[in-house]
Amino acid sequence: EAGVAQSPRYKIIEKRQSVAFWCNPISGHATLYWYQQILGQGPKLLIQFQNNGVVDDSQLPKDRFSAERLKGVDSTLKIQPAKLEDSAVYLCASSARPRQETQYFGPGTRLLVL
């Protein structure tokens, strides 16, 4: 069974630029999560999708971050414009259903904002 795929693996941009990350969850997994992991911290949930609907985006900085999961499969997370403090690893995870105990994480995208 293929795991959660993310791309790109690394991205370096200058502040005020835009960036987008892509995630392909495990086949058949209805729930998809985006987490932000700042160096030295644990992952923090940004947004949770159930199929193509948003379940929880309470910690998403909506003035600059957006995410979509149009067909209930792949998802894209965008930052526009980026700030220095957005430098972090962006992790995508999926689970078969909401609140299921096991979330499977992708390898993450490492973003550096200069």
Place this chain on the structure above:
Amino acid sequence: TQLLEQSPQFLSIQEGENLTVYCNSSSVFSSLQWYRQEPGEGPVLLVTVVTGGEVKKLKRLTFQFGDARKDSSLHITAAQPGDTGLYLCAGRSQGNLIFGKGTKLSVKP
């Protein structure tokens, strides 16, 4: 705001030593999970504990959930270099996972 405090933050030991890492909170969680994260990878689930006082063993790893479901510990017996990584605890509350900052473990041969 619910917080999970992990200690120690860093731990460097020799192969063969035993160690315990801790995860503490003032909040009650319906379940608690432990993950290991290696450099350049996402976290991988090791165990989920649900019942207060529960003890689970995974080879050389022993996980315990506190009676009040506010804290947990991870004990590793005879640590090996392959145990090196970031150990994260995560509590589930109202459906969401809340992660601690992790314990960075280095096991030297």
